[in-house]
Amino acid sequence: MNKSRSLKTEILLRLAIPLIFFMSIETVLSYFVTLHHVNVAYDRWLLDSARSLTEGIKMHEGTVFVELPPAALDIFKWDELDQTYFKIISEEKGMLAGDKFVPEPLTQAMNGVSPIYFNDDMYGEPVRVVSILIANGTQEKIFVHVAETLNKRRGMMMDILLADLIPQVVLVLLIGLYLLAGVKRGLQPLRVLADEIAQRTPRDLRPIPEQHVFLEVRALTDTINDLLERLAQAIVTQERFITNAAHQLRTPLAGLKLQAERALREQDVTAMKPALIHIQSCADRMSHLTTQLLILARSEPINGGYELRQLDLCALAKNTCMDWVPKALQRQMDLSFEGFEQPLYVQGDEVLLRELLANLLDNAICYGRDQGNIVVKVERHPVPRLIVEDDGPGIPDIETDRVFERFYRIPGSSGDGCGLGLAIVKEIADLHQARLELSSADETGGTRFELSFEAKQNVLDMLN
Ligand SMILES: Nc1ncnc2c1ncn2[C@@H]1O[C@H](COP(=O)(O)OP(=O)(O)OP(=O)(O)O)[C@@H](O)[C@H]1O
Ligand SMILES: [Mg+2]
Known part of the structure; x- marks a missing residue:
């Protein structure tokens, strides 16, 4: 209709x-x-x-x-x-x-x-x-x-037909009038409710009161209330995120300003160099932070900036690993890939899955041990899985939940990350309805991340 x-x-x-x-x-x-x-x-x-x-x-x-x-x-x-x-x-x-x-x-x-x-x-x-x-x-x-x-x-x-018909017509008219009056009365609470909601400010996301609402309408108000609650939560999260992001951007910006002033005070170009190096690192940091923020925004379901389609997980993991080999070599680390030649299809967004793996590799290289080993594995059974394992110091058990929070870094962490990497990984995993598990590697005690794609994604694999 x-x-x-x-x-x-x-x-x-x-x-x-x-x-x-x-x-x-x-x-x-x-x-x-x-x-x-x-x-x-x-x-x-x-x-x-x-x-x-x-x-x-x-x-x-x-x-x-x-x-x-x-x-x-x-x-x-x-x-x-x-x-x-x-x-x-x-x-x-x-x-x-x-x-x-x-x-x-x-x-x-x-x-x-x-x-x-x-x-x-x-x-x-x-x-x-x-x-x-x-x-x-x-x-x-x-x-x-x-x-x-x-x-x-x-x-x-x-005479007989009229005596039969007239009461029938009158009865039908009476029933019709009675029903119309009933419907009007029955819909009255909805009108009151609509007026009440119309008068609200955009920030007023309180649940709709349900005491005067009919049971039939309650399914609708329940759904709206549920949506309002999620919306309120999303707004709180967004606000916190914006505050954090602004705070994070302020630090390198303040550094930039300070170092630029310092450089300007120097007469000699050689004396300016330390300040310029600092400026460069601040700019790097800001660019990294901006990239991470953009990926995070893209991986949020609410923004819809992704597209799930059939892709070969093996090829994707192998290509990404190859891109990261030079960075691993800088720390004399050995980055190896274990997979197979045949394609392993999953439903996913290629750019986001690459970012997910890039963040895990970046962490493994950054927080793993010098001359250590990083292994990326793709497994087919029981469900398609992507595993990233290093032999570094690992993440302490008490931190395993917090590391996925936005802007959280384990105190004393090396490097100048912004604490968004694992939050991005988690967000992308959720978007793909994939299960993300953090554990410690069996033999070395290093960090092991495992991303398992849901069984329903497997159907595609079986078809191919
Ligand atoms: N493979 C790992 N080994 C040891 N510690 C890790 C590993 N991966 C992450 N961590 C710890 O988890 C924390 C959070 O990691 P996350 O990637 O979210 O942030 P980040 O690396 O500090 O910043 P970003 O990735 O946004 O640049 C890190 O500060 C680090 O201490
Ligand atoms: Mg990181």
């Missing part, structure tokens, strides 16, 4: 269409039932009239004749609403009395003793006719046909 329609109209339509449909069926049915009963009742009278005429059929010396006194005829014809006509016919002699235009049924139908009723036209008007066969003791067949216009029957039909 793309066009929004009011609930009241919806209810009215849903109620009115079937009701009108069923009422029409009911009316048609009751028309036929009423017609049947009205005919049964008036046909009996019509038959009585026909029988009353038989008294005027006489026999004299074997000849049949009709003798109807005017008074008897008056009684026969007397009717306020309808015209009544008759015709008495002898099979042998033909017309004996009455009006020759009175319709007759087919003669074959007239063999039985029971009367025959049928509808026909007479003088351009519809009539109901009854025909009876009289046995007068001779072989001669005498037929009496009586026709009557339909005014009484129509009147009676109308």
Whole structure:
């Protein structure tokens, strides 16, 4: 339903269409039932009239004749609403009395003793006719046909149908009005709620009060409340993040300013050099921090700056390792890769997964031991896994949770990192619904990070 329609109209339509449909069926049915009963009742009278005429059929010396006194005829014809006509016919002699235009049924139908009723036209008007066969003791067949216009029957039909229909229509109207009033009353709390929410300031993310809300609407308010809660949390996190980021950027900026002033004070270029080296390292730090912040922003689900598609985890890990070999060599470290030639497909964002591995390698090189070993492994079973292991001092158990916090660095850590690397790793892992585990390497006691892709991602692997 793309066009929004009011609930009241919806209810009215849903109620009115079937009701009108069923009422029409009911009316048609009751028309036929009423017609049947009205005919049964008036046909009996019509038959009585026909029988009353038989008294005027006489026999004299074997000849049949009709003798109807005017008074008897008056009684026969007397009717306020309808015209009544008759015709008495002898099979042998033909017309004996009455009006020759009175319709007759087919003669074959007239063999039985029971009367025959049928509808026909007479003088351009519809009539109901009854025909009876009289046995007068001779072989001669005498037929009496009586026709009557339909005014009484129509009147009676109308009365019965209206008596049936009017209460039904009134009842339907009353039910409709009652339902509309009910819907209006039922929706009132929602209107109050909408007014209440409309008056809020953008920072007012309190949950919607649910005490006056109907159970059916509660599913909706629950969802909105849930969303409001998450939104409030996201805003708090964002605010904290911005404060931290600003703080982190201020330090190298202050360093830059200080060193620039120092350099400016020096006359001699050689004397400026230490300050310039400092400026360079401050700029490096700022550029690193800015890069980390941008990656973090990109890996936040709320920003949607990623695209998951099928990629070969093996190739990705191998290529990234190759990029980091020169940096490992600077510390005389041995960076090795253990994987396989066949592709191992997972659903992922290539840039973000590279960043994840880059941060783990950067840490391993930065915090591992000189001339140490770093191993990157890709495993296929039971689920696709990426493992980065070093033989450095490792991360103490009490720090294993905190190291994933944004801007947290273990006190006394070497290098000038900004404490965002592992937060980025965690964020990217979550985005891929992958499980991230930090433990200590079995043999060396160094650090081991393991990223396992969920079983549902495995389906792709099996298909390939
Ligand atoms: N492989 C590792 N071995 C030992 N300690 C580690 C290792 N990886 C991380 N750590 C510790 O965890 C802390 C957090 O690491 P993280 O990568 O989040 O921040 P960082 O390296 O200080 O800064 P950034 O990576 O943003 O430049 C580091 O300060 C370091 O003390
Ligand atoms: Mg780091």
